[in-house]
Amino acid sequence: MNLKKENILIVDDNYDMLALLQRHLKKLKYHTYKASSVNEAIEVLKYTTIDLLITDLNMPNINGIELIRYSEEHYPAMLKLVITGMPSIDNAVKAIKSGALDYLTKPFTADELYKAIQTSFERIKNTLEVSEISIFSNNENENDSLIIGRSDSFRDILETINRVKNNKVNILIEGESGTGKELIARAIHEKGLLAKMPFIAINCGGIAEGLIESELFGHVKGAFTGANESRVGLFQAASGGTIFLDEIGNAPMSFQTKLLRVLQEKEITKIGAVHPEKLNVRIIAATNNDLQQMVVDGTFREDLFYRINVVNIKTTPLRERKEDILPLVQNFLEKYSVEFNKPQIRIDEKVNEILLRYSWPGNIRELENIMQRLIIMSDELIEIKHVPEQLKYHIHEQYENFKSLKEYEKDQILRVLAAVDYNKTKAAKILQIDRKTLNLKIN
Ligand SMILES: Nc1ncnc2c1ncn2[C@@H]1O[C@H](COP(=O)(O)OP(=O)(O)OP(=O)(O)O)[C@@H](O)[C@H]1O
Ligand SMILES: [Mg+2]
Incomplete structure (x- = not known):
C-alpha cells in the first residue's frame, strides 16, 4: 500500500499542536486537513474523504471521545487515532472502546507519531474485524468476557481468533498458566458461527481413568453393573458446538488413545451401544506443558499432537507484553470496584509503577487476584501501603543493582x-x- 497518498485529519484546540502535527505529517508526505474543534472536524468530514482521523481528547465544548463516537457511527471504515495530554489510561480506554485503534500520549516524538500512523494503516485490511473484537463482551454479561490488550502479540491472537472462529478446524492453545487460554477458547466459540451451540470444557487431568470412557462417550442402560440409567457423554452434550480439552498435557495415555480414535473416525460409540454415532464438534485444546517435548519424551502421542495442532495459538507471558498491564489494571478496577461496592476508588500512580515493574509469574490471573485484593483493602485510593510485599520485593531487587x-x-x-x-x-x-x-x- 502506498502510504503517501492518504488523507489525514488532525483535530486539536491548540494551534501550536496543530502546526507541529502538520509539519510532521507534511514531511511524511501525507495530505493533511486541520480542525480546531469537533464541530469544525465534522464539517471537514462531510466534504472530504478522510482515511485517518487523529484527534485530541481534551477539548472545550465537545471532547474527542464524542468525535470518535460520531465518526464510528458515520464513518466506520475511517481509522481513528487519539492523542491525550493527560497520561490517563481511563480516557484512552474509553476512546478505544468508542472505536479508536490506538492512542498516543503527549509529548510524543515524530518517530512515535509515524509508527502509530503506520501501524494504523497496516491494519487497514482487517480494521473492521479487529476493532470489532479487540475489546468485546458477550452482550448479556458485559464485564465477564472482556478481552483486553493492546500489545502486538495480543493483537496477533485477536486476528487468529477472527480467522478461525467461523470454521471447525482443531486448535491448540499453548501458554503459561493464567495467560488467558480458556478466555481465548471461549472467545473463538462465542464470536463465531457456533455461538448458539454448547461449549463444554473438560479438564483432561481431572477424570478418574476408569470413568473416562463413560464420561466422554456416555453409556446405555445396563451397559455395566451400576449403569441403571443411560447417560449422555460430554462429547454428545457438545454436539454441534465446541469441546474445550483443558490441560490436555495431563491426559493419561488411555485418554489420549480414546481421543485419537474419536478424532480419526469422527464418531463415538456409547458403552454398551451397538452402533456408533456421528460426531460433529470443534475441538480446542489447551496446555501449559511443552507438548512437543512430551512427544519426544514419549508421554504424549505424536499422532494425537498432529491431530489437534492444526492451528496453533501461543499466548505471551504478561511480563513480555507490559503494555497490556495498565489497560488490564483499569479493566479490573472498573469491574471489581462495582462488584465490591466501591465505585469511586482510584489508584495511585506509584502503585501503577509497581504493577508495571513486577514480573507476574501467575500472569493475568495473578494480576486479577491482586486487583481484587487491593480494592478490598483500600477505601478511596489504592496506595503503596496496600500493595503486598512480594510485589515490592521484586522492585527492591532491581534497586539493588543501582550504583551510587x-x-x-x-x-x-x-x-x-x-x-x-x-x-x-x-x-x-x-x-x-x-x-x-x-x-x-x-x-
Ligand atoms: N486479555 C485478557 N483480558 C481480560 N482478562 C483476561 C485476559 N486474559 C486472561 N484474563 C483473565 O485472567 C484469568 C485467567 O485466564 P484463563 O483462565 O483463561 O487462563 P489460562 O491460560 O486458562 O490459565 P491456566 O493455564 O492456569 O488454566 C481469567 O479470570 C481471565 O478472565
Ligand atoms: Mg485454564
Whole structure:
C-alpha cells in the first residue's frame, strides 16, 4: 500500500499542536486537513474523504471521545487515532472502546507519531474485524468476557481468533498458566458461527481413568453393573458446538488413545451401544506443558499432537507484553470496584509503577487476584501501603543493582581518562573540574 497518498485529519484546540502535527505529517508526505474543534472536524468530514482521523481528547465544548463516537457511527471504515495530554489510561480506554485503534500520549516524538500512523494503516485490511473484537463482551454479561490488550502479540491472537472462529478446524492453545487460554477458547466459540451451540470444557487431568470412557462417550442402560440409567457423554452434550480439552498435557495415555480414535473416525460409540454415532464438534485444546517435548519424551502421542495442532495459538507471558498491564489494571478496577461496592476508588500512580515493574509469574490471573485484593483493602485510593510485599520485593531487587553516585563518578572519570590517553589536563577540562580536584579523585 502506498502510504503517501492518504488523507489525514488532525483535530486539536491548540494551534501550536496543530502546526507541529502538520509539519510532521507534511514531511511524511501525507495530505493533511486541520480542525480546531469537533464541530469544525465534522464539517471537514462531510466534504472530504478522510482515511485517518487523529484527534485530541481534551477539548472545550465537545471532547474527542464524542468525535470518535460520531465518526464510528458515520464513518466506520475511517481509522481513528487519539492523542491525550493527560497520561490517563481511563480516557484512552474509553476512546478505544468508542472505536479508536490506538492512542498516543503527549509529548510524543515524530518517530512515535509515524509508527502509530503506520501501524494504523497496516491494519487497514482487517480494521473492521479487529476493532470489532479487540475489546468485546458477550452482550448479556458485559464485564465477564472482556478481552483486553493492546500489545502486538495480543493483537496477533485477536486476528487468529477472527480467522478461525467461523470454521471447525482443531486448535491448540499453548501458554503459561493464567495467560488467558480458556478466555481465548471461549472467545473463538462465542464470536463465531457456533455461538448458539454448547461449549463444554473438560479438564483432561481431572477424570478418574476408569470413568473416562463413560464420561466422554456416555453409556446405555445396563451397559455395566451400576449403569441403571443411560447417560449422555460430554462429547454428545457438545454436539454441534465446541469441546474445550483443558490441560490436555495431563491426559493419561488411555485418554489420549480414546481421543485419537474419536478424532480419526469422527464418531463415538456409547458403552454398551451397538452402533456408533456421528460426531460433529470443534475441538480446542489447551496446555501449559511443552507438548512437543512430551512427544519426544514419549508421554504424549505424536499422532494425537498432529491431530489437534492444526492451528496453533501461543499466548505471551504478561511480563513480555507490559503494555497490556495498565489497560488490564483499569479493566479490573472498573469491574471489581462495582462488584465490591466501591465505585469511586482510584489508584495511585506509584502503585501503577509497581504493577508495571513486577514480573507476574501467575500472569493475568495473578494480576486479577491482586486487583481484587487491593480494592478490598483500600477505601478511596489504592496506595503503596496496600500493595503486598512480594510485589515490592521484586522492585527492591532491581534497586539493588543501582550504583551510587560515587561509583558513577569513578566510572565516568575512568572513561574520560581512557578516551584522552590519560592526559589529565584534557580530562579535567572535559569533566569541568580543576587538575588538583581530579588528582584527588584519582587517588
Ligand atoms: N486479555 C485478557 N483480558 C481480560 N482478562 C483476561 C485476559 N486474559 C486472561 N484474563 C483473565 O485472567 C484469568 C485467567 O485466564 P484463563 O483462565 O483463561 O487462563 P489460562 O491460560 O486458562 O490459565 P491456566 O493455564 O492456569 O488454566 C481469567 O479470570 C481471565 O478472565
Ligand atoms: Mg485454564
